[in-house]
Amino acid sequence: MQDAAYIKRRDEIQTYFDRTALDAWKRLISTEKVSGIRATVRAGRDAMRSAILDRFPHDLTGWRILDAGCGAGPLAIELAHRGADVLGVDLSPQMVSHANEALPAIRNGGSVTLIAGDMLAVEHGEFDGVVSMDALIHYNALEAAEAIAGLARRTSRKMVFTLAPRTRPLVMMQAVGKLFPRGDRSPTIQPVAIDRLLTQAVQRNDMQGWTRGASTRISRGFYISVAEELVRS
Template identity: 30%
Template sequence: MTIDRERMTQSTADEKAIVQNYFNTTGFDRWRRIYGTDQVSKVQADIRKGHQQTIDTVLAWLKADASLKGKLICDAGCGVGSLSIPLAQLGARVYASDISEKMVAEARDRAAAQLNGHHELILSVSDLEALRGQYHIVICLDVLIHYPDNQMAGMLAHLSSLAMERLILSFAPKTPKYTLLKKIGEFFPGASKATRAYLHSEEFIVEILGNLGWRIERNAMTKTRFYFSRLLEAVPAK
């Protein structure tokens, strides 16, 4: 048992290092362009469209309920700031982090161009496991794809411990169709894709959240040709 746990810990560390290296090297320019406005390939433009739809859905949910002014929000895995910056523009106090130093640097550049000194946005380099603090809302978009099922309960428990009012997550749904597409290389296309992509069943994620004391308030599915993402909003069950 001890040997198995040590192997799992080492495997987790190795995979995290691969993800970090990828988004600091070959993957950085690819995803910076996808999350930007530069001309990209048709596949990348389709992924950009899907990602933006997920961002827009989250913003619509949050704006529909109440003012975000003064709300403390954790954007876990912020990338280039696609969600963090508009949240700050809406008056939220945003703590945003990403495992990639280059992604965070790009987010700082974009924030400097789009925000002024009246907005509260703190950006830092951190993996999900190292996040600490208490936030009204914790959001983690397009990051859980890097975590296999055997790590999901622990990761969701950690994110849950940071959230006081709301937890918003996205993940690649595990269905027969998407599993097949992934196997034949159509689910995450592109020669520069160098990290593993894990699919998760919605029932599995919902069960974990339920055991942690959350209930699903809203859900949405974003589907484009090359981008598939299930979005869940969870609130305390009591």
């Protein structure tokens, strides 16, 4: 059962993507030309997606993978092309509906299923791997740590997820967002002290057997995110 703070934050994010940002995100993930901030975000997300894919074998036959916070599903689709059976879960029913309308044929025996829901729900079952790109960045350190531990309990091999590093530019942007709140702006990114969060996470009793792997930072203008890897021995 998720705590009240997580549920409140989850519902805020769903409201943003379903009621405010869907059209903007459709343009961002499309091939149409964008400019300014959107161009840096698109470039950063493309680079981050490649960095996450680099953490997995090219042959994922036999793997079941959860894409937690899948958005329009590009990462899930690439993993499925490598032979994995991928379940993508996103809070936004409209985003998932848009993604399902454009799903390509999957190569190499893999499969992809995209559904709307809570990425942490135990009903999704168990997985060999978990990816989560730019979903945990909207939760504070405690909520993110709990989410990671919850996913780890149902994952047998590895998890790769992104976090927002606690840097001066991100902290300043967060502060400005709080000073000038707007109902239609993106849910605030929550910068965290990544090393401390993950050090404490792998020391938890329910995280025994997990060790920290490689880290990759992507910085493209307004896009600043770090991919972290946890591996189960």
